[in-house]
Amino acid sequence: MRLVIDESRCKGCNLCTLVCPYRIFRPGTTANRRGVIVPELDRPERCANCRLQHLYGRRLCGVCQMICPDQAITWEEEGPCEPVKVAIEY
Amino acid sequence: MTYEDWFREDRLPHIYCVGCGNGTVINCTLSAVDQMGWNKEETVFVSGIGCSSRAPGYIVTDSLHTTHGRAIAFATGIKMANPDLKVIVFTGDGDLAAIGGNHFIHGCRRNIDLTVVCMNNMIYGMTGGQGSPTTPPGALSTTTPYGSREAAFDLCGLAAAAGANYVARYTSYHVTELTRAVRAGLESPGFSFIEALVQCPTNYGRRNKFRQVLDQIEYFKSHALLVQKANRMREEGKKIPDDMIIIGELARRNRPALGVRK
Ligand SMILES: Cc1ncc(C[n+]2csc(CCOP(=O)(O)OP(=O)(O)O)c2C)c(N)n1
Ligand code: SF4
Ligand code: SF4
Ligand code: SF4
Ligand SMILES: [Mg+2]
Secondary structure, X not given: OEEEXXXXXXXXXXXXXXXXXXXXXXXXOOOOOOOXXXXXXXXXXXXXXXXXXXXXXXXXXXXXXXXXXXXXXXXXXXXXOOOOOOOOOO | OXXXXXXXXXXXXXXXXXXXXXXXXXXXXXXXXXXXXXXHHHEEEEEOOOOHHHHHHHEOOEEEEOOOOOXXXXXXXXXHHOOOOEEEEEEEHHXXXXXXXXXXXXXXXXXXXXXXXXXXXXOEOOOXXXXXXXXXXXXXXXXXXXXXXXXXXXXXXXXXHHOOOEEEEXXXXXXXXXXXXXXXXXXXXXXXXXXXXXXXXXXXXXXXXXXXXXXXXXXXXXXXXXXXXXXXXXXXXXXXXXXXXXXXXXEEOOOOOXXXXX
């Protein structure tokens, strides 16, 4: 699964930057076409839900999605790809 | 189904301001409804007037967007006409406690089987920031330019005293707990009241030293005090500072409920 921010919905409030235990969301720097400064994702593959949703068969963590007042955070299915090693700091 | 399936995708993004806490409360409520496994045909959302009361307009189920303050009155009608429907009310502090105060009290007294979620931003958001019955003493609003001199309503205390079966308070920071509380409210027969304190950056925060959206959320985080801990502090004779927000489950009982099929 891949974590994505829907740029057509995000209003740039940065609430997501406050809640992620891995600090995946960082305040953005440049405004998009709509004038919204969307947060940047720092190595989103570390997200617990990206890694483990399929294994557990349910949504894990998900607090960023719950607190996002604009329903802008979702996960997308990914196509088959090369395995990559993901470093998680505990 | 997931909670996302309850939104009217074509109506999003909603009209709420940047960082408005109302959106978070809608997420938590829909997530709780989804966990209940209810279907869209048997679920009805009802609201009055205000920013908070616009919520049902973004949800796929049947809904009633009623006149200011009358959400609980309309919801009572729905529930009495067809007790099989699951009725959830979205309301604001002004809608619920000012113009709708009497409906609120009598809803609790009747213990009608509704779940009422109040997005308390401590202000009249939609009309430009007038003081509401929950505006804290000292807070600035357009009608209290020198700071409010009135005491604020404790909405949960009011609901519990008037007879509601389930009462809980959380904030828009406590998303997991809030979802759990709404779920507990949906599960319990009778009147369930969940107060969610929310940030209103535009009309409350801006005037009350919360310049950024995150400032008021940080305040909720640092000033929330779990009710069990508050009780312990009282027993030990410690003083709880006035600005603390008592969160948690504040009442759960089993008074006879109205609108439940026998
Ligand atoms: C009968 C009536 N009186 C007054 C109004 C004006 N009015 C619209 S919204 C509102 C206050 C809403 O405050 P609240 O319920 O706290 O909702 P918020 O916008 O803060 O979410 C008022 C007074 C109205 N629409 N109808
Ligand atoms: S689901 Fe949890 S771990 Fe994943 S991005 Fe959101 S807050 Fe971070
Ligand atoms: S919480 Fe949602 S709307 Fe706010 S910045 Fe993050 S993605 Fe955007
Ligand atoms: S005025 Fe306040 S309550 Fe209304 S949408 Fe804006 S931030 Fe939210
Ligand atoms: Mg209000």
